[in-house]
Amino acid sequence: MTNLITPHGGKLKNLYLSAEDTLNEKLKAKEYKSWDLTHRQICDVELLLCGGFSPLEGFLAEKDYHSVLTSNRLSNNILWTMPITLDVSEEFANSIKANEHIALRDEEGVLVATMQVSDIWTPDKATEAKLVFGADDKKHPAVAYLHDTAGTVYLGGKLKGIEPPSHYDYNELRNTPQELRDQFSKSGWKRIVAFQTRNPMHRAHQELTFRAAQQAEANLLIHPVVGMTKPGDIDHYSRVRCYQHILDQYPSQTTKLSLLPLAMRMAGPREAVWHAIIRKNYGCTHFIVGRDHAGPGKNSQDEDFYGPYDAQDLVKKFEDELGIEMVPFQMMVFVEDKAEYHPITDIKEGEKTLNISGTEFRRRLQEGLDIPEWFSYPKVVAELRKTHPPKHQQGFTIFFTGLSGSGKSTIANALLVKFLEQGKRRVTLLDGDLVRKNLSSELGFSKEHRNLNIERIGYVASEITKNGGIAICAPIAPYAATRRKVREMIKPVGGFLEIHIATSLETCEQRDRKGLYAKAREGIIKEFTGISDPYETPENPELVIKTEECSPDEAAQRIILKLEKLGFIR
Ligand code: PPS
Numbered sequence: 001m002t003n004l005i006t007p008h009g010g011k012l013k014n015l016y017l018s019a020e021d022t023l024n025e026k027l028k029a030k031e032y033k034s035w036d037l038t039h040r041q042i043c044d045v046e047l048l049l050c051g052g053f054s055p056l057e058g059f060l061a062e063k064d065y066h067s068v069l070t071s072n073r074l075s076n077n078i079l080w081t082m083p084i085t086l087d088v089s090e091e092f093a094n095s096i097k098a099n100e101h102i103a104l105r106d107e108e109g110v111l112v113a114t115m116q117v118s119d120i121w122t123p124d125k126a127t128e129a130k131l132v133f134g135a136d137d138k139k140h141p142a143v144a145y146l147h148d149t150a151g152t153v154y155l156g157g158k159l160k161g162i163e164p165p166s167h168y169d170y171n172e173l174r175n176t177p178q179e180l181r182d183q184f185s186k187s188g189w190k191r192i193v194a195f196q197t198r199n200p201m202h203r204a205h206q207e208l209t210f211r212a213a214q215q216a217e218a219n220l221l222i223h224p225v226v227g228m229t230k231p232g233d234i235d236h237y238s239r240v241r242c243y244q245h246i247l248d249q250y251p252s253q254t255t256k257l258s259l260l261p262l263a264m265r266m267a268g269p270r271e272a273v274w275h276a277i278i279r280k281n282y283g284c285t286h287f288i289v290g291r292d293h294a295g296p297g298k299n300s301q302d303e304d305f306y307g308p309y310d311a312q313d314l315v316k317k318f319e320d321e322l323g324i325e326m327v328p329f330q331m332m333v334f335v336e337d338k339a340e341y342h343p344i345t346d347i348k349e350g351e352k353t354l355n356i357s358g359t360e361f362r363r364r365l366q367e368g369l370d371i372p373e374w375f376s377y378p379k380v381v382a383e384l385r386k387t388h389p390p391k392h393q394q395g396f397t398i399f400f401t402g403l404s405g406s407g408k409s410t411i412a413n414a415l416l417v418k419f420l421e422q423g424k425r426r427v428t429l430l431d432g433d434l435v436r437k438n439l440s441s442e443l444g445f446s447k448e449h450r451n452l453n454i455e456r457i458g459y460v461a462s463e464i465t466k467n468g469g470i471a472i473c474a475p476i477a478p479y480a481a482t483r484r485k486v487r488e489m490i491k492p493v494g495g496f497l498e499i500h501i502a503t504s505l506e507t508c509e510q511r512d513r514k515g516l517y518a519k520a521r522e523g524i525i526k527e528f529t530g531i532s533d534p535y536e537t538p539e540n541p542e543l544v545i546k547t548e549e550c551s552p553d554e555a556a557q558r559i560i561l562k563l564e565k566l567g568f569i570r
Pocket of ligand 1: 403404405406409432433436445449450451453454474475476477478514516525526527528529533
């Protein structure tokens with residue numbers, strides 16, 4: 001175990017057992033009940049075990065939890081602003097007793113740590129949301145997580161580390177606090193200013209960090225979060241390639257890049273103090289806090305959750321206690337006449353400034369529009385364009401829904417050949433009948449089985465979409481909630497168009513190509529959509545097609561025009 005000074009005068013924790021103790025604990029753990037850690041918990045465990053979360057030695061006990069919520073301190077009065085809790089299901093919590101040991105395993109079942117459960121309690125999540133995030137408002141991603149994803153019961157207890165969670169990406173850029181401290185000392189770095197980020201870095205960030213390092217007379221640590229960031233953020237693989245390009249923009253030997261497997265909470269001021277403690281643990285002496293640090297965006301009243309400089313104020317309040325110096329920074333803007341970046345507060349009257357917001361930047365990427373060189377480096381932009389192609393190069397899903405015999409398959413086939421004719425993207429047709437023969441051959445038509453069928457189709461379509469292809473789905477998909485689920489699955493990875501083939505039941509029954517309606521009326525086929533099972537009409541589909549009024553070819557043309565309008569084909 002190492003004995004380096006960290007904030008609060010404590011020691012840098014290292015919760016890993018010695019080789020011999022690890023073997024013994026592994027044997028004992030065979031008898032322990034196992035908890036499969038969620039992605040966020042794996043991030044927390046990794047930082048607990050390596051000392052990134054020093055002085056914590058495990059998941060918070062109940063009295064520490066309440067103390068952190070109400071006073072930003074552990075029950076022993078040490079500054080700690082974020083509740084690091086192990087949330088589990090009620091079922092799992094009921095299966096264990098206080099003081100029992102449990103095995104914590106990663107997604108593959110590998111034993112990462114064991115924990116002696118000292119506390120088991122049911123938190124009041126609304127109160128936690130208000131105290132930690134400032135509002136019980138699900139527009140805040142961590143509040144939504146708290147209510148919708150986190151388990152209902154919390155377990156507290158000390159951890160014994162068995163092995164670090166495994167990573168297969170960018171291993172050379174991942175460092176424990178001890179490793180970074182050793183590297184700093186080997187390089188003769190005494191003063192180190194850390195830059196926290198969850199976004200790609202552009203010129204303004206380079207300028208800000210360079211100035212911060214100059215100002216603090218310190219070396220620079222670019223310390224981006226690669227655990228969990230705000231939903232919708234640019235993936236860390238693309239970001240890391242961007243950071244690697246940006247390293248060339250600093251004088252050699254002055255700057256280092258290291259990845260932090262932190263699961264962010266977007267808690268603004270509290271998060272900024274937490275980030276500062278973590279950076280202190282990693283051996284930094286200074287920490288940059290900019291505008292709206294770890295801000296979660298707008299609340300349900302369309303107002304910011306926190307003021308733009310609330311985070312700086314809270315870090316300032318605790319600065320002496322933290323033992324890491326804040327380097328506060330104002331927003332940097334480009335001054336056109338000087339062709340230089342300056343803090344917004346230094347801008348003189350009449351000076352023309354330029355800025356591109358994050359939202360505008362993403363829009364330009366989406367539309368494949370110009371991103372000027374004053375804003376970013378060509379290599380960074382090229383990297384982002386590769387993984388975030390404009391809409392006309394992204395994949396998409398056409399999701400037909402409608403009664404049996406409504407004409408979904410006919411239109412889907414007409415559309416399929418049009419895409420094949422265009423030859424721009426790979427295309428797959430997931431027709432209801434075909435899926436039932438292959439993917440869902442064991443399923444029937446109960447609500448549960450229909451939902452499972454649609455979720456499977458959604459999963460396959462999302463994979464196709466993610467990889468730049470076209471998925472045409474043509475199931476009945478009678479339930480609105482499941483259709484919504486599929487939309488939510490696909491939207492983040494490409495385009496999604498729900499198309500209601502709104503042929504009336506009368507027409508479908510008159511056509512009765514497969515003779516199924518007659519059988520359904522006679523009761524030979526049970527749970528038949530429209531006859532003995534419900535069909536929930538889509539409320540906001542991208543397109544409604546009435547086959548009584550247009551031919552399959554006309555329908556396919558309408559879809560093509562809609563795709564053109566939305567920018568998916570050009
Ligand atoms: S669902 O609800 O979306 O899972 O249904 P889906 O997989 O699209 O249904 C595919 C075809 O199954 C035939 N079929 C039935 N449909 C509805 N209800 C019942 N009970 C039923 N039993 C069999 C029907 O022909 C569906 O094909 P389409 O292509 O829609 O006519």
